[in-house]
Amino acid sequence: MYDGLAAAADLPRGWTDEQEAGSFRLKPQGNQAFFGCTVGQHSWKTFLLPPRTKLWQAERQGHGVEIVPHQEQTPKFAFIGVRPCDLHAIAVQDRVFLEGPYVDPVYQARRRLAFIVAVNCTRAGGTCFCASMGTGPQATTGFDLALTEILHGLEHYFLVEVGSDQGAEVLQEVPHKPATTAVQTLANKLIQETTAHMGRHLDSDGLKELLYRHYDHPRWDEVASRCLTCGNCTLVCPTCFCNAIEDVTDLTGEHAERWRRWDVCFNVDHSYIHGGSIRTSAKARYRQWLIHKLATWIDQFGCSGCVGCGRCITWCPVGIDITAEVRAIRESEKEE
Amino acid sequence: MVSNAPAHRPQAAGLPTPMLPQPFQIQRVSQETPDTFTLVLQPASGTAPFCFLPGQFNMLYAFGVGEVPISISGDPAHTQILVHTIRAVGTVTKAIQKLKPGRVLGVRGPFGSHWPVAEAAGHDIVIVVGGLGLAPLRPAIYQILAHRAEYGNFELIVGARTPADLLYHKELERWRGRFDFRVHVTVDSASPAWRNNVGVVTTLIPRARFDPWQTAALVCGPGVMMRFTVQELLQRGVKPENIYISMERNMQCGIGLCGHCQLGPYFICKDGPVFAFDQIEKWFALREI
Numbered sequence: 001m002y003d004g005l006a007a008a009a010d011l012p013r014g015w016t017d018e019q020e021a022g023s024f025r026l027k028p029q030g031n032q033a034f035f036g037c038t039v040g041q042h043s044w045k046t047f048l049l050p051p052r053t054k055l056w057q058a059e060r061q062g063h064g065v066e067i068v069p070h071q072e073q074t075p076k077f078a079f080i081g082v083r084p085c086d087l088h089a090i091a092v093q094d095r096v097f098l099e100g101p102y103v104d105p106v107y108q109a110r111r112r113l114a115f116i117v118a119v120n121c122t123r124a125g126g127t128c129f130c131a132s133m134g135t136g137p138q139a140t141t142g143f144d145l146a147l148t149e150i151l152h153g154l155e156h157y158f159l160v161e162v163g164s165d166q167g168a169e170v171l172q173e174v175p176h177k178p179a180t181t182a183v184q185t186l187a188n189k190l191i192q193e194t195t196a197h198m199g200r201h202l203d204s205d206g207l208k209e210l211l212y213r214h215y216d217h218p219r220w221d222e223v224a225s226r227c228l229t230c231g232n233c234t235l236v237c238p239t240c241f242c243n244a245i246e247d248v249t250d251l252t253g254e255h256a257e258r259w260r261r262w263d264v265c266f267n268v269d270h271s272y273i274h275g276g277s278i279r280t281s282a283k284a285r286y287r288q289w290l291i292h293k294l295a296t297w298i299d300q301f302g303c304s305g306c307v308g309c310g311r312c313i314t315w316c317p318v319g320i321d322i323t324a325e326v327r328a329i330r331e332s333e334k335e336e
Numbered sequence: 337m338v339s340n341a342p343a344h345r346p347q348a349a350g351l352p353t354p355m356l357p358q359p360f361q362i363q364r365v366s367q368e369t370p371d372t373f374t375l376v377l378q379p380a381s382g383t384a385p386f387c388f389l390p391g392q393f394n395m396l397y398a399f400g401v402g403e404v405p406i407s408i409s410g411d412p413a414h415t416q417i418l419v420h421t422i423r424a425v426g427t428v429t430k431a432i433q434k435l436k437p438g439r440v441l442g443v444r445g446p447f448g449s450h451w452p453v454a455e456a457a458g459h460d461i462v463i464v465v466g467g468l469g470l471a472p473l474r475p476a477i478y479q480i481l482a483h484r485a486e487y488g489n490f491e492l493i494v495g496a497r498t499p500a501d502l503l504y505h506k507e508l509e510r511w512r513g514r515f516d517f518r519v520h521v522t523v524d525s526a527s528p529a530w531r532n533n534v535g536v537v538t539t540l541i542p543r544a545r546f547d548p549w550q551t552a553a554l555v556c557g558p559g560v561m562m563r564f565t566v567q568e569l570l571q572r573g574v575k576p577e578n579i580y581i582s583m584e585r586n587m588q589c590g591i592g593l594c595g596h597c598q599l600g601p602y603f604i605c606k607d608g609p610v611f612a613f614d615q616i617e618k619w620f621a622l623r624e625i
Contacts, residue, residue, distance in 0.1 A: 055355055055356075056356055058399065058442075063361075063438050063440060064359060064361075064380055065359050065380075065442065067356060067358075067442060096593070097593065101591075101592070102354055102606070104593055105353060105355070215625070241593070242594060242595030242596065243588075243593070243595070244588060245402075245403065245588040245589065245594065247397070247402045248400075249399075249401075256399055256400040260594075263594070263596070265595065270596060271585070271586055272586050273584055273585060273586050274426050278586075278625075279625075280624065284624035288625075292598065296598070299600075300603070
């Protein structure tokens with residue numbers, strides 16, 4: 001989980017995770033690495049797009065109404081330990097919330113102040129498939145500082161790459177020295193080994209076209225028979241951005257507020273219009289989520305909505321695996 | 337070829353942020369049908385003009401109750417007032433229905449794409465509407481009539497369930513008296529006193545005069561009505577890229593950020609609600625999409 005850090009001692013030093021479809025276990029890893037865990041149920045959207053945000057409040061004044069925007073002291077975050085997949089997820093949400101035609105002011109204010117320390121992955125989790133999505137395991141852009149944690153024999157140190165002027169300034173405060181070629185080679189080797197040990201693989205070649213061809217595939221019925229439509233996948237997904245507007249009032253009826261909260265496309269209400277919902281079956285809702293993530297997202301924002309972090313696989317209570325669902329559809333085409 | 341490409345889409349003019357409703361005061365309420373009414377609104381303070389393009393919509397906020405997307409149904413040339421025709425079918429619209437003149441609503445907008453009215457100059461125009469579908473097309477009718485000489489034949493086909501369900505019936509009567517466009521009206525069922533057409537709107541399309549190769553068709557109504565109308569227009573030879581329809585979905589933000597209004601790759605609130613048929617043909621045919 002991601003939460004406030006007061007000191008380096010708050011990091012889960014010496015711990016690692018074991019992830020499989022529907023399963024997440026923490027265990028001691030037998031060394032003193034600070035960043036032995038890959039990704040958990042939280043993602044950085046929790047901070048950039050808070051689960052609940054007050055947008056404005058209104059007071060009744062006679063027959064009139066006064067509506068006042070909610071003033072928030074924008075919190076200034078430094079994100080420590082952002083994995084390359086999550087760096088890409090932030091870049092994906094930047095496209096959604098900052099590239100118009102309308103900009104989200106809450107996201108924009110928080111995003112502008114965020115300082116990002118990325119950590120390259122030297123171990124792939126059981127449900128990771130960033131290599132398939134081209135988003136990891138090495139951070140290439142979108143960070144202020146990027147670390148590679150190296151435990152080599154008795155040595156334990158970080159290789160640092162500077163990604164911004166602000167990153168360079170921060171680095172000045174920390175004891176450091178130029179990296180030798182040997183250290184860089186060692187770091188590259190660790191990252192390459194990570195690529196070779198991805199827990200999952202998703203063939204993304206022509207994926208949009210594949211899914212557009214198969215809106216009526218029998219696999220949607222099959223997966224719907226397992227899907228609980230709980231929406232866990234959307235809440236743990238670092239790019240899912242749906243949110244709902246909630247208008248509330250108090251008992252006097254004189255004061256009203258507008259809140260925005262994360263929403264889930266697996267809820268029947270998500271597609272409600274007067275008279276009923278458009279996507280009533282579990283099949284339609286699962287299909288909307290998956291095809292949006294992997295296909296329509298590309299038409300909407302020019303990139304995939306999936307960064308290969310594997311959270312939706314790990315945190316699905318029945319272990320539905322997005323890579324297996326795509327594979328089933330792809331392989332059915334080969335059989336035809 | 338006519339186009340209503342999003343490049344024409346104006347930003348929500350004059351709003352400090354498109355997320356903040358502006359107070360508008362109700363000037364007048366008129367009952368259209370047993371469950372449908374029209375509001376005339378003015379800004380609660382100031383006289384800033386409200387500019388919009390035909391087919392665009394606003395989010396209307398009833399204090400403490402909630403917000404609904406409602407298309408604008410007034411004349412785009414009259415920027416001092418804002419006109420909405422609303423059917424009371426849900427919690428919010430029923431709360432709005434209870435408001436008397438003098439009370440205040442919150443308004444966000446205008447949002448979305450528009451009917452390609454200016455872009456269709458030089459073409460014959462066929463407008464086919466069912467039920468409440470006349471409301472989002474009335475601004476287009478006003479604009480076409482204001483520049484009547486720029487268009488070829490203009491045919492308006494209006495369908496409703498019963499004569500009592502016809503919107504703007506006095507205005508329809510006035511329009512029927514004009515010689516510069518033809519208004520066809522039909523209802524699904526009526527008493528013997530009804531001296532007009534009975535039947536679905538598609539039965540009137542063969543009677544409309546237009547050159548299919550030079551026609552822009554604007555269609556709005558229930559999903560089934562739009563499907564059969566589009567089929568009929570295509571059969572008469574109207575090009576799919578010149579048939580426009582207005583789509584409806586759950587909308588909460590109006591600005592493409594909340595995710596509810598998706599139809600395949602489109603966000604109805606910012607890419608629509610008005611689409612050229614060839615743009616969404618593939619998605620229009622799918623169920624539960």
